[in-house]
Amino acid sequence: MDRRQQKTRTAIFESFSGLLAEKRYNQISVQEIIDRANVGRSTFYAHFETKDALLHELCTDLFAHVFSDHLMTERTHDFSSARDDPHAAITHILYHLRDNRKNMVGIMTCESGELFFSFFRQYVDDLLMDQMFPKEERGKLEIPYEFLRNHISGSFVHMIQWWMKRGLKELPEELSDYFMAVTRPVLGMQGRKYG
Amino acid sequence: MDRRQQKTRTAIFESFSGLLAEKRYNQISVQEIIDRANVGRSTFYAHFETKDALLHELCTDLFAHVFSDHLMTERTHDFSSARDDPHAAITHILYHLRDNRKNMVGIMTCESGELFFSFFRQYVDDLLMDQMFPKEERGKLEIPYEFLRNHISGSFVHMIQWWMKRGLKELPEELSDYFMAVTRPVLGMQGRKYG
């Protein structure tokens, strides 16, 4: 991407994040965003169709970062065998969320936090749950796959919401344990030993 | 000034300042500057003819800030009657220099500090010393005005150099006292009661 585009994009993202930490989404005007980002009006609209689109893209970028695979193998936390190991994968994602406090936690616990979680919820539903069951096995399930997926992703996101609201007291490993404890039985009944 | 120009200008200034804190002037290449500033090569040369010009403009900007009058009257330090009071004016400039540590002191005490002081020396000579004697009185001096001016500005800059090298131990007021003590007699002999 053009260097200029990247600069204005991050400038707008940072401006927007900062404003979200101060006031709720509805109270923020485009004018404030471009003032703080120090970009022109026409520039803003060249990047984002609307304020909602900006929010959506910001969230998508953040979530993609949290779930990015190439960061999962870096030296911050060593999870070499994250593949095919749900517990390790979840633990790693939780670490990512926690260590990214400055970005994620700050935004997710602000006044408009619910808004983000709805995006987060959708993102997790789209991404994480695609690998829950292979497509060919989905027909054999007792309940519709979409229902199951919705249940799991909802539980996951809700757990994170709970975790953050209480100040991230639990360790990622602990939380991962708890999550496995409440999902494994459900998935196990659907023909899987380990969720 | 166009918002874009201001952005790249400060980006280059900050990049350059950062590099100067790490290595000496001669070791710094334009390539490093533009890499860290995250601007294109052609952009750099659109702003600065050469690396020397960049240095000169950076210094001029910094010095102008230190000696700016509209900052002298702000609430950081209260010097309402700085006008026509050399001691107060000098004290205030010293405060400015000290509180601007992040910019000035860092740069002036780095490996290329001597280089800056030569610019600083020139700046002070041009600016501060213009008001030393009214033009109509200069003919009556025992020694040439340019000589006197050079002596005073040199003493002033050298004092600051000494101050910074030793870690800004003395208070601005103290330093200002010392300076007046060594300059007042000289100027007094030239027909002035107070420098």
Add this chain to the structure above:
DNA sequence: GCCCATTTGTTCCGTAACAGACAAATCGTC
């Protein structure tokens, strides 16, 4: 209701920044 102020979203054109290529100059190393 109405009105005024602010915000929104679009459009235009001038300009600065970009990438890339290029020859000249500089620097090390042999």
Add this chain to the structure above:
DNA sequence: GACGATTTGTCTGTTACGGAACAAATGGGC
């Protein structure tokens, strides 16, 4: 001194940004 590698400084066309003006939409306040 000759050499290759890096750096320097200049140039090109292309692209994104800025600024300003504008009508439409929104939103309080009387």
